[in-house]
Amino acid sequence: MPDESRSSDIAATMRDIGAAARLAARSLALAPTEAKNRALREIALALGARARAIVAANEEDVEEARSKGNAGAFLDRLMLDDARVAAMADAVAAVAGLPDPVGRVLAQWTRPNGLAFERVATPLGVIGVIFESRPNVCADAGALCLKAGNAAILRGGSESFRTCAEIAEALREGLRAAALPEAAIQLVPTRDRAAVGAMLTGLDGSIDVIVPRGGKSLVARVQSEARVPVFAHLDGLCHTYVHGPVDLDMARRVVVNAKMRRTGVCGSTETLLVDRALANTHLESLLTSLADAGCELRGDREAQAADDRVRPATEEDWSTEYLDAVISVKVVAGLDEAIAHIERYGSHHTDAILTDDAAAAERFLREVDSAIVLHNASTQFADGGEFGFGAEIGIATGRMHARGPVGLEQLCSFNYRLRGAGTVRS
């Protein structure tokens, strides 16, 4: 039963956090690049200096998680050792080395009346980050928000509560050392889930956008309940479509990479579409390469006919993001059917065509409505680092503001700066 005084306490705490973030955002928006970079370098140093305390707190978190019956990948995501703390510090220091996205002139032009226009990148404001499991998100996301001049409100999963509290100490220490407001990066200081609900309302206009980082149920809840914009993707149901003519070796190499390089990432291919025209020349070889790499095969009748290791795919397979060494395989009549399949079952995240037919490739790139579309390349490139963004806070499949990898540029807004000479409107 909810305790009324407790939930009003949490509401008050969250309102204070929101107000402090909004105030800090105003300072951060005007902070010189050097102050932000200094804070990032100091945070990296503080993470290093506090490594022992962070690892000790993490051991308590891991122990509690284990005692609650968690195991395997869950504990691995949660666990920090000295090497992981060092990697987290390095990642923060690397953000200091990225160009400052604030103040970039995105466009400029002059009108016939002499009025000179500039569109200039400015911070977005206050970013709420709700994450689970991996405590390094606390430092990574805080660093990216800071570099883009935004205040951050971070809410970690209760499983990493002690670890994140130690990391937050390092964040505050770094901000202080650079004379930036400590409220620039705030960690929500309670495990109470009511804090998440409060963030999703936007804290009376104090949060401009929310970024969920975690499993599908977290993202789904945030997308359905948030009253403020969300940068996220619910699914990464990515397709690779093989269209003839195409070099078989190239296709095999890319398909195996797209599926098997890492099966647990959102850019891994979940469904392989193959032209019927290639059924006799390419299909068996593509399936063999996948099976040899350790991939389980599920397919339609034609795929089953090509290789008896292919088990029947059900309707559900076409909309399943396995995040595992499993692939669904469908033979299609050609480009139109491939695009229609992707439109119907895909998640508008990342889809690729492999072909030597340049015209077909261009049609695919133009017509597939996904954040990332590729020709003759692996879907596993769906990653801000691979884009050259330096780092990403996540990947978005919405069409508003940010789409694809969300890096420093997408954590910015813009405004218009007009310069005249006593110019009046007639």
Place this chain on the structure above:
Amino acid sequence: MPDESRSSDIAATMRDIGAAARLAARSLALAPTEAKNRALREIALALGARARAIVAANEEDVEEARSKGNAGAFLDRLMLDDARVAAMADAVAAVAGLPDPVGRVLAQWTRPNGLAFERVATPLGVIGVIFESRPNVCADAGALCLKAGNAAILRGGSESFRTCAEIAEALREGLRAAALPEAAIQLVPTRDRAAVGAMLTGLDGSIDVIVPRGGKSLVARVQSEARVPVFAHLDGLCHTYVHGPVDLDMARRVVVNAKMRRTGVCGSTETLLVDRALANTHLESLLTSLADAGCELRGDREAQAADDRVRPATEEDWSTEYLDAVISVKVVAGLDEAIAHIERYGSHHTDAILTDDAAAAERFLREVDSAIVLHNASTQFADGGEFGFGAEIGIATGRMHARGPVGLEQLCSFNYRLRGAGTVRS
């Protein structure tokens, strides 16, 4: 008392409209520029051909509005005559002449592994437009959405119901003539207010963004209730700040234009801030120029001391958007106080500094957090046409996606198109 069968009818109608819009958006996104331009030219012709029917329907709407006690500006906004229908048709034809924003390459780069990246403009999807009074919004907004490859769902005020129904006939006729889906621009066919509520929920994901066009109460309702992103501004509480040294004639000319050129537009200046250092040299002359132009003056004690026509300003005046020939005047200690006043009372819409001090101007442009900031120019330039955008669907003060005048470019999203040569991720 709500009639349950009626509201379930409306819910079903709106769901159908949403589903049809989503389907049409897919065709429109892929429609060649020439098809979209042809539709726009055909719509313009159809508006001309139907002018008599539109004006006749409008006369009924105006008569009904008058019989309900409306008068003056309300009836003027609602009224269409032959000249206004012709202007509406011309505005639609002009959109055909604007460059197609879809398919523009916004950025391109190549990574060391040879992977070539493009960020390309794509349509946003489905845009809901909720408007009042001026029936020309029906054609204007529909045309802009169409040119940017978006489907539009238009909901007019009940006062213009008959007029908009006739305009919508012309829209459908033009779309048919260009072989584009009629559902590309749909007018909600009911006066029932439940339709607005349905649109604000996003129609089960069928509306990507809502643009309200109308009075403050409409915008406030949309901003507070919409579950999808909104492009809008609630207030245009714009400031002009006069900072020394500054040429007095230039300052007088720009201040009078900023306030008095048109007092009813969102970019008109509502508050004049004047440096104390200019109190003896400039203030009286600035006030005289405004009074001579017919402007009522309300000010603080120092403004009152400079001119006895200045009536005392109350606290409320600093946050009042008069939209009339009234201005509030405050004497400030300098740049810091001016910026702090704008931050406290402004609406982050449009604010200007008039000065010959280049360093002060640059600080103002950098530190004032408004969609549009100007140096030595009139705040009345807050208009997409004056920006060179050709046309605008509105002005936004939010920081997500669109800010300032929302033209064709801001009605677009983007995606990433990557081209490799069998490129795999290591």
